[in-house]
Amino acid sequence: MEKEQVIVVGVLLKDADEVAFHYSMEELGRLVDTANGEVISQMVQKMERVRKESYIGRGKLEELKNLVLETEADTVIFNSELTPSQIRNIEAEIDAKIIDRTSLILDIFAMRAKSREGKLQVAYAQYEYLLPRLSGQGSSLSKLGGGIGTRGPGETKLEMDRRLLRLKMHQIKEELAQVEKHRERIREKRKQNGVFRFGLIGYTNAGKSTIFNQLTKAETLEEDQLFATLDPTTRKMKLVNGFEVLLTDTVGFIQDLPTSLVAAFKSTLEESADMDMLLHVVDSSNADYMKHIKTVKDILQALQISDIPVLTLYNKKDKQHPTFIATEANDMETSALQVNFQDEMRERLLEEVKKIWIPYFLTVKASEGTKIAFLKRATYISKMDFDEINETYQIRGYFSGKERL
Structure with missing residues (x-):
C-alpha cells in the first residue's frame, strides 16, 4: 500500500520547553508512520503566540503553500489541535488535506479498534470532534480523497448535518451504556472470585x-x-x-x-x-x-x-x-x-x-476436601503440612480479605 506523503508543522512558543517540543514533533512523525503516512518534510516556526486566523504566520503560510507544491504532498498535519476556522483558512490557501494531531490520533484509534465497544467509543470521539467542524467545508470536499483523517465514521462526515450527527451520538451513547453494563457484570464476577x-x-x-x-x-x-x-x-x-x-x-x-x-x-x-x-x-x-x-x-x-x-x-x-x-x-x-x-x-x-493480601494460618480437617479445594483456588498457599496424628492440614497463606475462610 502506497504511503501518504505528509508535511508536519509545529509552532515552538517563546516560553516552551524546546527539548520537549522537538520530542513531540518526533512523536508526531511516529504517529504519521503508524497511520501509514511518510513524513517528507517538517516545518517549525518560533512564535510568541499562535496566530488566531491560521495558527502559523502569514509568511510561513506562504512558505508552506510553496512547499506543498514543490513536494506534491498529499497531507499537512499540525502538531496541535486547530480550531475549525483555522482549518478553513489554511485550506483556502493550501491545496492539500489539512488535519491536526487530534484528528490523526482519532484516525489511528479508528484503525486499531477491534471490539464493538472500542469502535463505538472511537466513533463517538470522532463525531464529537467533527461536530463544530462541519460548517463551511464545501471548499475542502475535493481534498478528502480518503487516507489519513478519513477512517472510521470520518468517511461520511461531509454528508451529515449537525442534527443527524447528534442523533448518531445519542444512539452510540445508549449502545455504550449497554456494553458498560455487560462489562460491569464481568468485573463483579471477577471480584467475587x-x-x-x-x-x-x-x-x-x-x-x-x-x-x-x-x-x-x-x-x-x-x-x-x-x-x-x-x-x-x-x-x-x-x-x-x-x-x-x-x-x-x-x-x-x-x-x-x-x-x-x-x-x-x-x-x-x-x-x-x-x-x-x-x-x-x-x-x-x-x-x-x-x-x-x-x-x-x-x-x-x-x-x-x-x-x-x-x-x-x-x-x-x-x-x-x-x-x-x-x-x-x-x-x-x-x-x-x-x-x-x-x-x-x-x-x-x-x-x-x-505485600497486598492478608496472611492467614488455618488448621483444616483432612475430611474437609471442599474447603481445601477452595483455599487452593481462591488464596495463595505458601505452606501446607499434614498432621498424621490429628489428620489435619496446617495451612499458611495469603488471601484478599474479601472471602470468609
Whole structure:
C-alpha cells in the first residue's frame, strides 16, 4: 500500500520547553508512520503566540503553500489541535488535506479498534470532534480523497448535518451504556472470585503487549508502533506453585491525548480501576521516559485511580538510555526479551501479592476436601503440612480479605 506523503508543522512558543517540543514533533512523525503516512518534510516556526486566523504566520503560510507544491504532498498535519476556522483558512490557501494531531490520533484509534465497544467509543470521539467542524467545508470536499483523517465514521462526515450527527451520538451513547453494563457484570464476577488482578499500563509503545504475551502466552498485537493495543485483553497467568492471577493489557497513554478520547475511553481505562495492582511499564531506552511517567500519572489522576499500588517496570534494560536513572519507589529493571524474564517476573509478582493480601494460618480437617479445594483456588498457599496424628492440614497463606475462610 502506497504511503501518504505528509508535511508536519509545529509552532515552538517563546516560553516552551524546546527539548520537549522537538520530542513531540518526533512523536508526531511516529504517529504519521503508524497511520501509514511518510513524513517528507517538517516545518517549525518560533512564535510568541499562535496566530488566531491560521495558527502559523502569514509568511510561513506562504512558505508552506510553496512547499506543498514543490513536494506534491498529499497531507499537512499540525502538531496541535486547530480550531475549525483555522482549518478553513489554511485550506483556502493550501491545496492539500489539512488535519491536526487530534484528528490523526482519532484516525489511528479508528484503525486499531477491534471490539464493538472500542469502535463505538472511537466513533463517538470522532463525531464529537467533527461536530463544530462541519460548517463551511464545501471548499475542502475535493481534498478528502480518503487516507489519513478519513477512517472510521470520518468517511461520511461531509454528508451529515449537525442534527443527524447528534442523533448518531445519542444512539452510540445508549449502545455504550449497554456494553458498560455487560462489562460491569464481568468485573463483579471477577471480584467475587477473589482472584488477584494485575493491570499493565504505560505510555504507548513501552512494551506492554510484549510483556503480556510473554507472561500469558497470548497473541495480542505486538508492533513497534504507537497504539498497537487498543482494546483491553485479560488472561489468566500462573505464578509460582501454579497460583493463578489475572493480567490485563490496556491501551497506551500519550501526551496531549485528545480530551474527547480520554472521555470516550473512560470505561476502557477504568478497567485499571478494578486492579489490585498496576504494572506501570516504562521504556527505559527512551530519552523522554520521565515525561512518559508524568503523562501516565496525570491520566491516572484524572481518572481518580492514582491510589492503587504500582510496580514500575523499567523495560528494555538491555538498551537503557545513557541518562536513565530509576526514580520510582517500587520498581524493577527488566527486559521482556531476556531469557529468564518470565521466571523473574513470576517471583516478583508473587512477592507483590504477598505485600497486598492478608496472611492467614488455618488448621483444616483432612475430611474437609471442599474447603481445601477452595483455599487452593481462591488464596495463595505458601505452606501446607499434614498432621498424621490429628489428620489435619496446617495451612499458611495469603488471601484478599474479601472471602470468609
